[in-house]
Amino acid sequence: MGKLSAEAIVERALEIGDGEGLEAVTIRRLATDLGVTPMALYWHFKNKEQLLTGMADHLIAGFAVAPDDGRPWLDQLRELTQGLIRTLRRYPCAKTVLEQIDQTQVPSFLVVWDHTLGLARAAGFDVEESCLITKYILQSAIAIADAPVHLRTGRTPEQVKEVLRVKRLGLQSLPADRYPHLVEMAAPMVGDMDPALYDSFGMELILAGIEALARAKA
Incomplete structure (x- = not known):
């Protein structure tokens, strides 16, 4: 193969992480998959910590932050959050x-x-x-992006469906007199809901709180 690039390494690392879990991402595994010696990888990443940082940079690099174009701050923040969720969801x-x-x-x-x-x-x-708001909204975007996909890691679609079925039945089998709402809402609680609703409602819930605080300060 041609000269090994850092981009090729992190792309393969993300493929392994997505399919098998992050614990499967090792220098030795990557070297084998890419047909090189481990030393060829160390030229770009001296340890797994640097590799993980490179993976993080690559997965977010596809998200282009729109420059401030004079629109209301809330519209720009909504667009930023939506774009980040879509990027991380990949x-x-x-x-x-x-x-x-x-x-x-x-x-x-x-x-x-x-x-x-x-x-x-x-x-x-x-x-x-501002520091607190930024931390909360970025962490919320990461969590929203993760929820519908984290069960897929290392599992086939059939296995995911079975995991959700078992979780749903577990909630539905609870004593209805003690946990009436959990029993009633077992399906959406385990993730059986419209993904668009999940994303939009979660994002608007956060943005509405920030907007209300901003109005109170005005």
Whole structure:
């Protein structure tokens, strides 16, 4: 094969992480899959920590933050959140990757983070409030993106369906007199709902709270 690139390494690492789980991503496994020696990978990533950072940077790099175009801050924040969710949704292992690295070391994440801080400041929040809002909304976007996909990691569609069926039956078998609402809503509780509703409602729930706080400060 031609000269091995860092991009080729992280793309294969993400494929393994999505299909088999992040624990399956090792330097030795990647070297075998890419047809090189482990030393060829160490040229780009000296350890797994650096590899994970590279994976995080790659999975977010596909998300282009729109420049401030004068629209209301809430519209821009909604667009940013929607775009980030769509980008992260492509990778079932995204949440696990982002949990295991120092996000301040990921250039593409810093771009998103900085832009979100600017939108919070434009909404009228002070420095500390802007930092908290940014952390909450980015972590919420990561969690929303992860929920419909995390069960797929390392499982076939049939296995996923069986896992959900068992979870649903477990809730439905609870004593209805003690847990009436869990029994009634067993299906949506385990994830059997319209994905579009899941995304939009979760995002609007967060944005509505931020908007209400901004109005109260005005």
